[in-house]
Amino acid sequence: MRLFNIKRTIWAALAFGIMLSLGSVAPASAQQQAPADEAALLLQLKGGPVTGRVSIPDAKSGVLIQPQGRDWRQTLEGPVKSAGGWLLVLTVVALAAFLAIRGRIKIEHGMSGRTIERFKGIERFAHWLTAICFVILGLSGLNISFGRSLLLPVMGPEAFTGLTAFGKLAHNFLSFPFVLGVLLMAVLWIRHNIFNAIDMEWFRQGGGLLQKGVHPPAGKFNGGQKIIFWLVVLGAAALAVSGYMLMFPFYVTDIAGMQLAQLVHAIAGILMVAVILAHIYIGSIGMEGAFDAMGSGQVDVNWAREHHSLWVKDVTARGAGDD
Template sequence: MRNIWAALALGVLLSVGSIAPAAAQQATQQADEAALLQQLKGAPVAGRVSIPDAKSGVLIQPQGREWRQTLEGPVKSVGGWLLVLTVVALAAFLAIRGRIKVEHGMSGRTIERFKGVERFAHWLTAICFVILGISGLNISFGKTLLLPVIGPEAFTAFSAFGKLSHNFLSFPFVLGVFLMAVMWIAHNIPNAIDVEWIKQGGGIFKKGVHPPAGKFNAGQKLIFWSVVIGSLALAVSGYILMFPFYVTDIAGMQLAQLVHAIAGIVMVAVILGHIYIGTIGMEGAFDAMGTGQVDTNWAKEHHSLWARDVTTRGAGDD
């Protein structure tokens, strides 16, 4: 028994003796790393390489830690809450205000609101954006929300497909935005009529209120410029990431990643509001992009100045 107890005691001493140096070594390494980063004061740690790509010699880039903390911290949390609150706000608005009806009812007569080429550009952009938005959100929130639901195999396949679609659909998306910008920019210049529209809340908060508006009202102009500016930010930052190191260094790519993530989340929130108004939020609104024809009563209530111009031109042609 004495021999057994002696052997056990010796084993414990050896274990403690082996753990203590390992812990001390780890603590020393952490202290050395912290001291090194403090000494460098944010400068990257680089060595020498024999290949043409000198960037491969960078071993440590301290700014990368700040970039990751920002992306995984405030950008992800604030962006996630923005999307949640947007959906909640739209649901609450629908519950309180209800669907915006055509006050005088549908007349049964229609006028052309958008031509075929305009609807093509809109739906090209819209379909691409939905896929880009879903695949982009999957990068930020997929591991937390989707992976536990569908499992690793399905999530891997979905993410791989999302990556490919995200890259290739960016080109028709940019084309669609460009076409809409060219066709509609003249109708989206802010003017004094927009101020009155805003003062009256666009007529969406009170029944029976129909502020005058041209082809696009102030709310639609806000959507238009948000899409144009947001898409520009997404395109520039996205192509910098798609073709790395062609125009910038690693710090520039990290900035592009932040811009791409923030612009993408804000764009998704804006488009959620646009989709709501264009579908369940307003009676008759979907027809504008569905068939290109809208009821004359809808046009007179929501775009009275435009409806008057179209009617006048039509009478002149007759």
């Protein structure tokens, strides 16, 4: 491998010299700091990536020092992880506060005892395929980001290593059925998720979530659910593109592209976990009668009339059982 030209050799020698001299005079604590300081000094002197020429057909292996790597790591370890961590904590606190203040959203007219089909088997299959994969992907992804600081001290190195190695495998392989599930949901539901004037009225009334007894009209999906749908579809697309770039490194991009993909993946992942936490809340403990829609596929008629009045009219006009 032919490496550096004369100028670069001088830089390298200079850096090496600085390293040696710092190493020989610095006290023990400063010696631990030394490599970072020297790299900073070298970058300051050079002001850009330190590269050389390599004879193998892989240009990126000629990059010795890449300053963006430092920015990338700082952005990830600083703003992304701290803001992301706080976002997730605040989401859980906000949902708990909402439950405490607003209480569970009840079926105002009580259960009628009659049901109507809300989702067919194929729709529930697509939903639960996506949901089960997402929960495992989300937990294993959060472990990659926060596990070292949160779990390692509690579990110890052996258990943490086992969990993380298994989590990484699960994270890679479950990405495929997850993408399949989202694609299936997109195909099945896209026509019900186009925004219209009815949604604007639904938003104007706060979806009826804030006040008891308010039930703005909605079709199969209301404005809030349409937002969830599009966040899931677009979020999954961002996660899939960036994730497959990470899974198959350097096929379509260079080092800077890999760093960008990693940031996009981390940010989109954390945002989506926050969104889905809210979704899980409203689809389970937050609203009486909602879970049945994805559980048995049958919902109480009174629930349906209160939350999806236009959809009920539409289904009954066309004969029950149609979507």
